[in-house]
Amino acid sequence: MVLIALAVIVLPLLTRDSYYLDVATTILMNLTLTMSFRLQVSTGQINMAHISFMGIGAYTSALLVTRLGFSFWATLWIGAVTAALLAVPIGSVALRVSGPYYFLITFAFSEVVRLFFNNFFENLFGGPSGLVGIPKPGRLLGMTFNGKLALYWLMAVICAVVVVALVRLDYSRFGLTAGAIRQADLVVETLGVNVFRFKLTTFVVGSFVAGVAGVFFAHYRQVLHSSDFGLEPMVLLVVFTVIGGTGSVWGPVVGTILMTVASELLRELHHYEILVFGAVLILTMLFAPEGLVALPGGARRLLRKLRGRAAEPAGAGVAP
């Protein structure tokens, strides 16, 4: 945690190269998304519409700023709150089912949202050619957030708040209940926790955070396409989170940093990079099903086991 915080602070001192700053900003943006996605995974929900709430935040802010002249600093909240408000009815419907049905319902919803942005109200959302001309965030408290460096710092602050809050939650009784729901939801319910309301809370909070990331994304990239919030980025979001490991709150941190950097290195492959990610995902599932963060602990256990076996007198060892 301290190391990562240090890296975030030191990086802009080492380089002003806009490419590295861009990659770093992308990592922080992705991290905000994967952390909020994992908040829901911790209760056992694989919300395939998570990226759509990012899109809802992004389009809300982009339209309010370009059409109605709102300030970015207002729409940062409005976009996130809009995503959270829409998450209430959608979550209420989707969370009536669980497992593969939940996966399918949220996936269907995300496609509806993407097609809506792509095919309807072309004069508003820009249709297939996208929504262009979104301005940079602009001034706040005498500072101007237009350059790469300033935007990097802005995203770093947003990401830090999100990470600290979600880590705190995960280490508290809230995280304990979330993991208990994943293990045996009926038992949690009979112990007096309204499991439906709990899951809905994580859905809405997760969507709020995704909305924040979306607003930043809109004003950072300055152009929005419906495919930014389609299946491919959603799959990447899942891959980032799962490769790091969903069992620990640090999983998405490790996964996002490694995979965003990998994604930059594989840039030449264009759309084929998802093939590489697919292979990495399969390998992770086979050899580290609990994700990369679980590897050190697993290795330690394996070592202890091997050492334990070696210590036993030859011939006395019985296969467990």
Next chain:
Amino acid sequence: MLLELRAVSRRFGGLLAVSDLSMTVVSGSIHGLIGPNGAGKSTVFNLITGVLPVTSGEVRFKNERISGLRSSEICRRGIARTFQATALFREYTVLQNVLVGAHLLAAPGLAPTLFWSGTYRDRERQARERGRALLESLGLGAVGSQVAGQLPHRDQKALALAMALATGAELVILDEPLAGLTDQEKGETIAVLRRLREQGLTVLLVEHDMKAVMGVCDTVTVLDHGVRIAEGTPREIQANPAVIEAYLGAEEPGA
């Protein structure tokens, strides 16, 4: 009376699993629910705790209707339960298991949690201390930091009871608390149940060990094919011809 079932029925398709069942559980008693396999005992537990909705009739607790409420709300009103196939959070430690949903060990609110305030730390420390005390009282003091999934069967049963008690329930519903235990372990569990009754707790249990049921229960209700065929003290039940014919005739009459 603490708990009252009024003409409760539950239908699964064409099968009437529980038929027109009325019974009352008196406050401060240990009440046994017995019957042959498939008599509907576990279904009755699921109906009381809201895991299944009743088809007709109503369940009342402390003179309020609770049928139709969510399980979590029923628990908050004071009924906690264990499951037949002992249900735990297997990846968690014993102490963590007890902390989940434990209202007796009140959780700090959202703001204190996020800001890691003094309130938060005090509350957490208190919860842990009370959780440990509870485990201690059930003979689990030494295994608090062990992973629940690796506990021996006896300890898993005791932990399930500890989790129910941590909710602060006035009525605990135990589904086969003695199943799979040795005679000595059964004796220990029965002693715990007696002690809980002395402390004012009410217990409703399903159990197949007739000797234990007749020894520990104040009142016994007998179910057969979803119908109540007898209710009374263990002595009355053992002498009841309907019970002997429908149930005890099929097995050893216990004592």
